[in-house]
Amino acid sequence: MKAFIIDRYKSRDGLRAADMPVPELRDDEVLVEIHAAGVNPIDAKIKDGEFKLILPYRLPLILGNDLAGVVVKVGSRVQRFTPGDEVYARPDKDRIGTFAEFIAVNEGDLAAKPESLTMEEAASLPMVVLTAWQALVERANVRPGQKVLIHAGSGGVGTAAIQLAKYLGATVATTTSTANIDLVRSLGADVIVDYKQEDFETVLHDYDVVLDPLGGDTLEKSLRVLRPGGTVIGISGPPDPDFANELGASWFLRLAMTLLSYRIRKQARRRRVNYSFLFMKASGDQLRKITPLIDEGAIRPVVDRTFPFESTREALAYVESGRTKGKVIVTMR
Missing domain, CATH: 3.90.180.10 (Medium-chain alcohol dehydrogenases, catalytic domain)
Structure with missing residues (x-):
């Protein structure tokens, strides 16, 4: 073949x-x-x-x-x-x-x-809707009325996550460029931050959940927009000890992941918020739960x-x- x-x-x-x-x-x-x-x-x-x-x-x-x-x-x-x-x-x-x-x-x-x-x-859809589902439904248990920030709203994960968060009843904020404002608004974003014009950490406050596919400075800044007890879910890393345990990693990899995520986990503790790394898993069962939302038009x-x-x-x-x-x-x- x-x-x-x-x-x-x-x-x-x-x-x-x-x-x-x-x-x-x-x-x-x-x-x-x-x-x-x-x-x-x-x-x-x-x-x-x-x-x-x-x-x-x-x-x-x-x-x-x-x-x-x-x-x-x-x-x-x-x-x-x-x-x-x-x-x-x-x-x-x-x-x-x-x-x-x-x-x-x-x-x-x-x-x-x-x-x-x-x-x-x-x-x-499979990779991005499964990522969004595992982050927002399984990991964060997003509920109606909560405030959710989705970074990179015009990207693959972002476009799926905005729609799912909106379906779950959240108030949804997202970051994007000027050219993509109309797109993310059409997907259901309530609050749109044009990252070329303003810094999201200066305009967003008291969020319950942040989904971050970018990492780096964006991940660190995201800690500062959360309410106490809120959670940042990162899909670009760094991997954390929970992921190492889930993976069944060797002692060397467990140590490496602990060290790689030490700084962000320490910053999260200081702010009384949580950091969680997500590496999405294949799941036909979850796709079968998501498929009706797609056929109903809730996720396109x-x-x-x-x-x-x-x-x-x-x-x-x-x-x-x-x-x-x-x-x-x-x-x-």
Whole structure:
């Protein structure tokens, strides 16, 4: 099958087209013919080796973390799906590889594709809606009337998280550039901070939850807009000891993550707020909970550009440029 792979991290060749074998099915897996795949910043980070300590992939590696497609074969223990079913998913972290014609996905990671969406639209959602759900519903337990700040509101995670937070009944603030104000307002943002014109920490106060996909200075400033007891959930790091425990990391990685997050956790304690690192997980069960919200129109996909499969390298380069609004998609069929 045709695929786009990396042979080694930080290679000068980067992502390249290759012929790879069609994956062999395990008993609990489903073989999916991929029709469209989402392109995410994590793809670039994996390519550059940023996760090689916590995600020790065997190279060569097919990249890609979002898919929509059609089931063509199922393992002997699969009960939920049959050939011909239209599905979407974020494969588990150790079974990625959606920049390809086929992929084997654990049954538990798949969900039926939303009926209201095209394949391209469906492929844009799994990673970002799961991230938003795990941050706002599972981790923060956002309730009606709370105040939630979503950074980078025009990005992939931001566009999904604004809509989900609004659905949950929160007052939603977001940061974005001047050019994207109309977009984030159309998604439901109540308070919009144009980061080119003003600093969010000077205008926002007493927030219950902050979702931060940016890290760095933005993460530190976010601590200062929270009410006492509030929480910043970071998805760009630094990883914290809870994540190390969840990962079952070695003592070395546990120590490294403790040290990496020491400063931000100390600052959070001083301000009587919380810092939590989120590395989203694949979950077909959660996608099945989210799918009705999509079909009802509470969450809609935001697709910036669509590239043909043979232009996957260009699609990833466009994502790396940081200029995207919502998601970028590659289409196989």
